[in-house]
Amino acid sequence: MAELILHHYEGSPFAHKIRAIFGFKGLAWRSVEIPMIMPKPDLMPLSGGYRRTPVLQSGADIYHDTQLIAAELERRHPAPTLYPNGGEGMAHALTFWADGALFGATTGAAFAHIADRMPPAFFADRAAMRGQEPAPPEKIMAAAPRLVAELNRTMHLVEGWLADGRPFLLGDAAGLADFSIFHPFWMLNRAGRKNAALLEPFSNIRDWLDRIAAFGTGSPTGLDAQEALDIARSADPADPGESEPDDAGPALGQTVSVLAADRVPDAVIGEVVAVRRNAVVVRREDARVGTVHNHFPRFGYHIRPA
Numbered sequence: 001m002a003e004l005i006l007h008h009y010e011g012s013p014f015a016h017k018i019r020a021i022f023g024f025k026g027l028a029w030r031s032v033e034i035p036m037i038m039p040k041p042d043l044m045p046l047s048g049g050y051r052r053t054p055v056l057q058s059g060a061d062i063y064h065d066t067q068l069i070a071a072e073l074e075r076r077h078p079a080p081t082l083y084p085n086g087g088e089g090m091a092h093a094l095t096f097w098a099d100g101a102l103f104g105a106t107t108g109a110a111f112a113h114i115a116d117r118m119p120p121a122f123f124a125d126r127a128a129m130r131g132q133e134p135a136p137p138e139k140i141m142a143a144a145p146r147l148v149a150e151l152n153r154t155m156h157l158v159e160g161w162l163a164d165g166r167p168f169l170l171g172d173a174a175g176l177a178d179f180s181i182f183h184p185f186w187m188l189n190r191a192g193r194k195n196a197a198l199l200e201p202f203s204n205i206r207d208w209l210d211r212i213a214a215f216g217t218g219s220p221t222g223l224d225a226q227e228a229l230d231i232a233r234s235a236d237p238a239d240p241g242e243s244e245p246d247d248a249g250p251a252l253g254q255t256v257s258v259l260a261a262d263r264v265p266d267a268v269i270g271e272v273v274a275v276r277r278n279a280v281v282v283r284r285e286d287a288r289v290g291t292v293h294n295h296f297p298r299f300g301y302h303i304r305p306a
Helices: 013-025 066-076 088-117 120-129 137-142 144-161 176-189 193-199 203-213 225-234
Strands: 005-008 028-033 055-058 061-064 219-222 255-260 268-275 279-286 290-297 301-305
Touching (some): 005 013, 005 225, 055 225, 066 088, 066 290, 088 137, 088 144, 144 203, 176 203, 225 290, 255 279, 290 301
Parallel strands (some): 005 028
Antiparallel strands (some): 005 055, 255 268, 255 301, 268 279
16 A cells, blocks of 8 residues: 655644544654645646645545545554544534634634734735635734634533543544544644633643644654655556445546635546545546546535536
């Protein structure tokens, strides 16, 4: 099985979710540092235009979105499981909440405290992803009281959840729910003293964060971006496996565009080679990497005829 290559940058909360899962599962992996904002010239040949962080590469197979990356890591390395006590449904429901309401609350409060210290290019890049104009830093900072109040309400939910003394969110063992809810707080804790102080009243959360952090991030070794491209070019994509019948899904052999439902930038265009209930695999050709298979979740993505 080809080695795991994570394309990421250090400060990415979603990348840290995957790094923490690497630690939980005790995995070795290769680390390719990518820019925080566009352009990302050495990622685009692999991703086909997908710009979110992180991206997981295994040979000529490219996995997008942490929901699918986590599922692929679980498939390849099932022990220890991300779904202790059979709690897969609850874990995915909590992940949906964490990626939406919780992440929005934490980033809103965090940036309200540091907007004047962030490069304008960062806000321009993130606004472009949503098809919007960037808000001026002073407007972001003026909203701090409201955004902090929203975050506090959210943190009280998690604090109360842990109040019965459970070590992890769904019981005695860590799982996907923990890593999904962990990474927004990880981002908050490292976004300056004022943001880290927001966690001070929540002792249950802080103790739980320490338990998750203790898993570490596995065993990474650095890899040059060109080396990652060469690995993809010299590999053949893995057999995508059997498709599942789905009258509502795209047809095998169909050329489709794949686009995150909440983002504006260019879609990834490719030929469908596998369709499953929760995923689609498209084949692409690129001059720098040859043939690659791009794997996307179906939840949260628009898959349409190109």
